[in-house]
Amino acid sequence: MTIAPDKPTAEVAVPEGHVKLIIDGVEVIAPKGELLIRTAERLGTVIPRFCDHPLLEPAGACRQCLVEVEMGGRPMPKPQASCTMTVADGMVVKTQLTSPVADKAQQGVMELLLINHPLDCPICDKGGECPLQNQAIAHGRSDSRFHEHKRTFPKPINISTQVLLDRERCVLCQRCTRFSAQIAGDPFIELLERGAQQQIGTAQEKPFQSYFSGNTIQICPVGALTSAAYRFRARPFDLVSTPSVCEHCSSGCAERTDWRRGKVQRKLAGDDPQVNEEWICDKGRFAFRYATTADRIKRPLVRDEETGELRESSWTEALQVAAAGLAAARDANGVGVLTGGRLTVEDAYAYSKFARIALRTNDIDFRARPHSAEELEFLSGTTVFTDPDNGVTFQGIEKAPAALLVAFEPEEEAPIVFLRLRKAARKGTKVFHLGQFTTPAVEKTLGTLLACVPGAEANALNALPEHASDVVDLLGKPGAVILVGERAAEIPGAFTAVAKLAERTGAKVAWIPRRAGERGALAVGAVPNLLPGGRHVANASARTEVERTWGVEEGTIPATPGRDTTGILEAAANGELSGLVVGGVDPFDLPDPALAEKALAQAGFIVSLELRPSAVTAHAHVVLPIAPAVEKAGSYLNWEGRRREFGTTLEGTGALPDCRVLDTLAVEMDADLFTQTPAASAADLARLGEGASSGSSLNVAAPLQSPAGAGKAVLATWHRLIGNGSLQVDEPHLAGTARPVVAKVSETTAQQFGLESGGYVTVATERGAITLPVETDDLPEGVIWLPTNSGDVTVRATLGAGHGSIVSVSGGKS
């Protein structure tokens, strides 16, 4: 037996900026400003709490965390809330473990909270994972002294299509209102009334329309806020929780997928301080039923030679037909590969290798959206070599003195970047939006709008030193960032201007695409001019290196860069390409859907790898079903360049990832990809390592804007977070929180075209016309804004137009 030494141990020196205090008789050193509740937690003492949340400002609303505090030898007269009190030198704290006073106070608060809390745990969705339930059992009395009638409210009420509010269960901790006001900046939910009638509520006619409302459900410590989509679906003990990564945008948020009986029941935000902290957007949380729609393709389809219709077939037959068709097309004029922007790194690598080895072409492009040669030059010269160590990160944004957002709408395109920008802005980061009007994101990031006509962003950037030298000065401070969105590809000269500005100021540049797979596809060379690892195809030694590692003959990889998406489609439309391999591409996302339709109709042989029928399926000769994100393992590369790995959530469904399908298809074509599984694919990719940058030569002049002409306006457009996206099908609750589909013009422009705010406007090109309600906002003159793909408004499909196009505008209903 060891006997502890009797004499006190040597005094531990208190480091600078720290204080020494005693909690439950244990001496502890804590950084100044730390809350007592966290210091106790570090010691392993969990003080019960409801309102306290590490990412929200302290409120002291629930009073559950009372402890006894003694300062300078004098005890405080009443127990104190440890979630609002910071540590101080010489403080003596007694928690419920050592102080009967604190314990009694906590039990008293618990009893008070339970007075009006209904005992409907069996029907409450929070039952089983409810902090109130757990703490009532751990710290509460075993019976109630309260025999009167409880306060009741009609229940539940829909405060939005996806959030249900049950006011009886609420303990008024204000986590939801604080989240909405502080983190999301959507204060649509507030405390109403006073005294015993105090309750959470929304303003009349103003539902809880926030892109982040799902987080309030997750942080609610009782069952007051519940999810309409998950209502009564399952119990936590019956769910299997699998860590996963969000497949919806390029942020790569950590998630927790809860499933049972082979079906995903809900998704929750994972905790990753480097990326999404503890938040996710509603799209990431609620959009997952696309994988279980009734029309999902489960068996390979082959076009019957006699009837011309697709029929189900065996894998063997489908792969043989596909291999024979692709080999013939390759030997005729060649095959182009369109991968779409949603692939995992492993799958994109398989496409990249498949194109080079099996199809012997560089005609591969992941960009299923407007794109430009300038963009490719920028991405292949700069972006592909960024990673969290040398580039912009979420945490970098938080520390940046200034952030300039170019053609990037953070709330709609990468909501978690928006949350970080807002967090940074609240701490003093200056945020500048180079866009068209004061969007909600501009207001909520406390930002400054640098307004310009769509397409003139490059000119505006070039003119910054002259007209807004304060912005340039701020960007010159160390740590400043420039964030470029996918829309920049529609603006000639934008990337050149960004590169120039970055060079001038020293600010770091990050490219933030909208889709989860784009950054990964770029890194593994699913682009016309790059091989995996950022190696340029025109570089002979890089080519040889890749060929050697792959174990293929020298000269297999063509030496010239291939065609980009539009180039591939044009070539397919006029017979210069004989076949196409198409991943998850929606032709109506492309800059010219008519060209895509023509290309699909003209191409000699089309193999489609798809989850659900699309416009490509109608023309495909072979359709190979692939696994959705929950049924496969893999990793995404988020916009930071951070690897976001995830495992299979639903095992044994029989669905195959793209890399496995392509591997088998390649074997049929006498080529070995070695990508049978995502793990094998990742290992094969790792063997290649990274190439060296050959630098980029961006030199695209910003065009001079010509006036739009009478009856015409310049179109500004971008995608909304919640719209017609193909991963958002079958989600009525989510769709209900989409923002209203309206066009926006300035007041002067409205007068010019004879439009009334609240009336209708018709926007037309030679392809077609869209009529929709119109609102006035602070846009530049002669500019009209439309959501790209929301509700009935499908700018690309109907108008064939994009950001910066000239459209005719007329008033009234057509």
Place this chain on the structure above:
Amino acid sequence: MFESLKGFGVTFGTMFKKVVTEEYPEVKKVTAPRFHGRHQLNRHPDGLEKCVGCELCAWACPADAIFVEGGDNTEDERYSPGERYGMDYQINYLRCIGCGLCIEACPTRSLTMTNEYELADDNRQDLIFTKEDLLAPLLPGMEQPPHPMRLGENEQDYYVNGPQLAKEAQQ
């Protein structure tokens, strides 16, 4: 000689003892009143289901024999008083060990056990009892759900005054 007679003696003596043979299945054995037999999902006096789909039975089950999925009652389609009802309810009698923890867990006295013990079958599928198999039969005065609440304004009336209201309704 004496030894063999002794053996016959035992046989002869047994003829006058009480018979232990069960005449099953001709004569069914009456079980003890609290025998743990097949489960039953009870109803309120107007026929609405007592089950609220809370899954506490499934939680309590040590053999993982019970599967429950809750559903949302609407004004047009009501199966139980209150917000929630058991949309899907299955007990797998291949797994059930008859311990009765599930009926102890049930907060609404919906799940109880009958004395029925004839639970053998020749295939596995038929031994997974679904809600239709488990629901108590409709007694006189009961109505097949879905139907609106007949015995009160809300679920409180059912839980607090249920038996009283049923008695009044019958008179």
